[in-house]
Amino acid sequence: MxxxxxxxxxxxxxxxxxxxxxxxxxxxxxxxxxxxxxxxxxxxxxxxxxxxxxxxxxxxxxxxxxxxxxxxxxxxxxxxxxxxxxxxxxxxxxxxxxxxxxxxxxxxxxxxxxxxxxxxxxxxxxxxxxxxxxxxxxxxxxxxxxxxxxxxxxxxxxxYEESKIGGKRVKGEITLDQIDLNIKLPWEKDFKDLLNEREYKQELFKEKKAKILHLLRSNATGSMSNAAFWTEFTQLWHRRWEEEDCFRFQGSGVERICTKNINWREATTALIDIIENEKKMSLLDLDELVAKKIDLLAKRKNPARKAWLSEMLCQFFPKKYPVLNDPVKTWIKKNEWSLDRGGTEGQKYIDLARRLRSVVRQNSNYVKDLAGIDTLIWRICPPKKKKSKKL
The missing domain is CATH 3.30.870.10 (Endonuclease Chain A)
Structure with a gap:
């Protein structure tokens, strides 16, 4: 030494x-x-x-x-x-x-x-x-x-607010104060009901998790075609949003982008790799893996990398990864949270995840994960209404 x-x-x-x-x-x-x-x-x-x-x-x-x-x-x-x-x-x-x-x-x-x-x-x-x-x-x-x-x-x-250093001090003035970067969500009357509904959807997902994993692995390994995967997956996922057995977090916008004709094997392989490494990696390393997978799908122009993949990540890991949707994007702009570090799609998604984890920590008295934050953001910044076919 x-x-x-x-x-x-x-x-x-x-x-x-x-x-x-x-x-x-x-x-x-x-x-x-x-x-x-x-x-x-x-x-x-x-x-x-x-x-x-x-x-x-x-x-x-x-x-x-x-x-x-x-x-x-x-x-x-x-x-x-x-x-x-x-x-x-x-x-x-x-x-x-x-x-x-x-x-x-x-x-x-x-x-x-x-x-x-x-x-x-x-x-x-x-x-x-x-x-x-x-x-x-x-x-x-x-x-x-x-x-x-x-x-x-x-x-x-x-x-961030710096403390004052040096200069004349007024009697009784405290210049070295604890700094609290408030990211408090406003509490509204229906928030409790929204959070209960979101937790109910999460329980529904847990009931179907084994079937979803089977479909993901079957497609990732090549034993199920892309078209067959999407058909069977939508039978579990694509219900009317209001129906009791629907566990999806998002509205109907996803299926306007994702179809049976896209390369689902790329997306399911990426998701399975993340799922299988989650318990083996630190959160820091897992974040890097998620960013790399998203960037790889972006390079291949795979449309499943945004709304679909982010919802699956939030369903499987609700304390770690958020849903990427229009209300979240609107809320980011409203709070002047420009995703300004990095630059790639994957890096920006991880930047968002880390900031929303901070929001959960600072509002932990009534919201427990990023899935809960998502439903509150939908209430605060509702998506613009679009005409769409019924599911």
Missing amino acids: KVLLNPKDNENLKALYNRAFKRAEEIYIATAFLTDWSFSQKPKKDCKKFVALVGTNFGLTRKAACQSLLDWLPRNLRGNVFAFPSNENTFHPKVLIWKERKECFALIGSSNMTSAALSENYEINSFSSIKQEEYERIVQWFNGCIKLSDPISKSWIAR
């Missing part, structure tokens, strides 16, 4: 960060607060994963620093920058871990991501190689924190 004693060793500390950015294929960073990001060395082109966790206690983290970090990252790596909310327990780590070829390294100490901590402050940090088992333990700690965190984006930065 090597010990770095700042300010004497501050250049060595910066050199370790630059080494990680230059060589690592995976990087995880956690800092209690972020006030400066001015590294010139960027992650290498084949860096597969960059994860950053930033604390927000007392509003000490600076907006400009968050934006600098996003701007510094290559577009394909911007999706895993998170803010740990101040209404949870205090977030106080200062750690950098990375994989370099087949070796794992850790830099842990007292230095936050500030210009002072990396220069004139008196800090102590330690650097060493670590075993793969220890690296994985730390990654699991990151994954646990990510589940409680909000994705940092331009929209998040716009809502």
Whole structure:
């Protein structure tokens, strides 16, 4: 183990960060607060994963620093920058871990991501190689924190309120206050009934889940044709929306796009791969898999990748993935939540999923998952009425 004693060793500390950015294929960073990001060395082109966790206690983290970090990252790596909310327990780590070829390294100490901590402050940090088992333990700690965190984006930065630092203080004034990024849903009289109805549909889906999985696997493996799959699937799914045995979340718009003539095998293969890996992967890795599957279907111009696939993901994993529909898109615009990180369809969908998970956390007193959020969004931002054939 090597010990770095700042300010004497501050250049060595910066050199370790630059080494990680230059060589690592995976990087995880956690800092209690972020006030400066001015590294010139960027992650290498084949860096597969960059994860950053930033604390927000007392509003000490600076907006400009968050934006600098996003701007510094290559577009394909911007999706895993998170803010740990101040209404949870205090977030106080200062750690950098990375994989370099087949070796794992850790830099842990007292230095936050500030210009002072990396220069004139008196800090102590330690650097060493670590075993793969220890690296994985730390990654699991990151994954646990990510589940409680909000994705940092331009929209998040716009809502975030910094604390006041320095200047004259008025007697009794509290300048270091806890910051609460409110994403509260308005409560309306019929919300309880809507949530009960949605939960009833979810129970219906559970009853038919085994049959649906059988159809998905039969089509994915090639033992059932695309046309036969769609015919049998619609017998389970395409009912009149108002009928008691209908478990679908969406209206009739899906079948205007999805027909028996599209390549269902591509879509069912993607969905089965996600389903079979869900319990094996961390949420972070599962998000990346979902994004890749959606992008692959987008590349092949498969129309099942949006409304149909997102509904299936929400049905199978209601706490993780949302339905992508017109009311959700309208609600995003209404809240000025531009999906501004990444750029691909898959990355934007995961960005949406992470933001809606935050909404669930902040409204957990009456809504339990993204399926519930979806039905409330339909009530708040109802879809425009379109003439359609009855199911």
